[in-house]
Amino acid sequence: PQWLHIPAQTLPVLEGESAVFRVNVAQGTNYSLANGTLSGPYLPAAGTHISVEVISPPQYGQLQLAGQPLPDDPLPLTELQGNNIRYIHDSSEEMRDYVTMRLVTEQTLVLTTLTVQIDVQPVDDAPQLVNVSKLVLAAGSKLLVTSSMLGAVDADSSQKDIVYHVLTDMDSVAAPGYFKHRDISGKRVTMFTQHDVSTNRVLFVQHGQTPPLMFAINITVSNPGVSAGDAVPVQIKVEATAPVLSLKSKSIDVNFNETTILRPSDLVASTSFDHQRPRLKVRYFIAKLPSTGHFAINTPPAWISTLNFSTATIDHGRIAFIHHGQSAQSRDSVVLRLASGTYESEMQHTVLLNIQLPFETVSTTLSTKKNSLDVNEGGNVHLKKDSMVVQILPSSPENGD
Numbered sequence: 001p002q003w004l005h006i007p008a009q010t011l012p013v014l015e016g017e018s019a020v021f022r023v024n025v026a027q028g029t030n031y032s033l034a035n036g037t038l039s040g041p042y043l044p045a046a047g048t049h050i051s052v053e054v055i056s057p058p059q060y061g062q063l064q065l066a067g068q069p070l071p072d073d074p075l076p077l078t079e080l081q082g083n084n085i086r087y088i089h090d091s092s093e094e095m096r097d098y099v100t101m102r103l104v105t106e107q108t109l110v111l112t113t114l115t116v117q118i119d120v121q122p123v124d125d126a127p128q129l130v131n132v133s134k135l136v137l138a139a140g141s142k143l144l145v146t147s148s149m150l151g152a153v154d155a156d157s158s159q160k161d162i163v164y165h166v167l168t169d170m171d172s173v174a175a176p177g178y179f180k181h182r183d184i185s186g187k188r189v190t191m192f193t194q195h196d197v198s199t200n201r202v203l204f205v206q207h208g209q210t211p212p213l214m215f216a217i218n219i220t221v222s223n224p225g226v227s228a229g230d231a232v233p234v235q236i237k238v239e240a241t242a243p244v245l246s247l248k249s250k251s252i253d254v255n256f257n258e259t260t261i262l263r264p265s266d267l268v269a270s271t272s273f274d275h276q277r278p279r280l281k282v283r284y285f286i287a288k289l290p291s292t293g294h295f296a297i298n299t300p301p302a303w304i305s306t307l308n309f310s311t312a313t314i315d316h317g318r319i320a321f322i323h324h325g326q327s328a329q330s331r332d333s334v335v336l337r338l339a340s341g342t343y344e345s346e347m348q349h350t351v352l353l354n355i356q357l358p359f360e361t362v363s364t365t366l367s368t369k370k371n372s373l374d375v376n377e378g379g380n381v382h383l384k385k386d387s388m389v390v391q392i393l394p395s396s397p398e399n400g401d
Contacts, residue, residue: 049106050077056100058118061089063099074104087118093155095120126226127154127162127194134235137206139213142344145179145202150219150234152194157223159195166190167218167231176215176236177206203344206238213238245282245338245345246270251352254293257325259303262314267351269311269338281340283310287348288335292355293323295334323355330355 051074057063063070064086065079079085087099097118103111131151137143152162170178170188178188180203181196187205196202216233248268254260269282285308286295296303298318309319332353338345375381 050103050111051075051106052077052080052101053104054099054101055113056098056115058087058097058099060092060094060097060120061087061118064088077103089118089120091125093122095122122156125154125156127152127157127221127223129221129232132232132234134237135204136237136239137204137343138239139206141206142180142346143204143206144200144339144341144344145197145204146200147194147198150197150202152221154223156225159198160193161223162194163222164192164194164197165220165222167220168216170217175207175217176213176238177204179203180205204236245340245343245347247336247338247349247351249351251354252321253354253356254321254323256328256355256357257323259296259320259322261317261320264311264315267311267314269340281311283308283339285337285339285344286334287337288333290321290332290334290353292327292329292332292353293321296320296322321353328357330357 053074054063054070057070065071065075065084070085075085087097089097097120098115099118100113100115102113105111129152131148133149135143135145135149150164152164154162166179166189168175170190179190179192180187181189181192182201182203189202192202213236215236215238217236218231218233220231246269248270249266252262252266267282267284294305295307295309296319297306297309297313298320303320303322306319313319332355334351334353336349336351337347338349373381
């Protein structure tokens with residue numbers, strides 16, 4: 001039987017903070033609490049000594065006594081009465097915790113079992129930088145900044161709300177370069193988000209100073225609820241030579257008014273830093289669109305227009321050129337820029353598109369200026385431009401042309 005009746009209780013605590021573990025054990029009827037002893041008509045004996053025993057500790061925090069973890073042995077009830085026990089939250093995003101304890105006598109008679117619900121009040125934490133790596137790039141080149149180079153996490157905020165602030169004056173003579181955003185016109189950006197980094201939109205552009213060069217750029221990070229914290233240096237190392245990315249392919253055969261899936265042999269790139277690899281992993285960015293169609297990536301159930309694609313998507317048959325069927329020209333072109341790993345080349349490569357037109361029929365009509373031709377027997381006549389009009393018409397497969 002429950003010798004004591006203690007109502008269910010809750011303990012509020014701020015996320016990542018601590019609070020005195022208060023439990024009101026004096027509530028109820030027919031008993032009184034004084035100096036760690038309970039007395040009343042329903043107790044085993046007057047003045048029975050009571051101890052506190054934790055039978056289920058918290059999962060997302062810790063109970064401490066005098067700054068140390070709570071011992072496994074039962075504690076005198078006076079420790080609970082004197083507000084000497086504290087609950088320390090572990091800063092996790094779990095907003096609810098529980099502690100179950102019981103009050104026992106010296107004869108291990110259980111007077112009551114009590115579960116305290118701990119309600120954690122969330123706090124908007126500052127983003128934490130988890131990756132800050134040295135940016136190494138060649139003189140006069142661009143470097144794609146990835147999450148492994150610059151990464152921050154914040155359980156309270158989305159990646160779009162985690163903002164980097166560049167504190168160093170990037171216009172100074174000593175600065176080795178600047179950050180650039182793919183979607184923002186202009187040369188420099190001093191703010192960008194973790195989402196920008198994760199989606200490959202942030203580049204570091206090197207001015208082209210004489211290498212080798214080492215430089216530190218100070219950045220800080222914030223979210224909408226927390227102002228920017230302490231500055232963190234990002235090391236920039238400029239090396240001597242940039243790799244030369246080249247495109248071996250000069251033309252691609254595509255079909256008129258059809259979807260032509262690109263083959264691995266259609267686009268083959270190489271780099272001056274590695275001649276041994278048979279197929280270099282490259283990402284292609286379209287710098288100038290063709291006029292007769294567009295490139296698309298296969299995202300079932302549809303083909304979605306794209307301005308960039310990789311060797312991996314080509315190898316898996318997921319990139320195609322879709323001809324619009326509105327122009328009968330047999331030649332077109334696309335201008336590409338190449339990137340490999342974190343290096344992105346500024347050089348542009350023009351690839352011809354050889355459009356395979358359908359079979360044609362040729363019909364002739366006499367010119368209105370000359371409705372007859374005089375030909376000598378066994379001879380020939382040289383046709384002038386006003387002698388004949390030639391019409392080239394699309395073939396009609398149903399006619400067997």
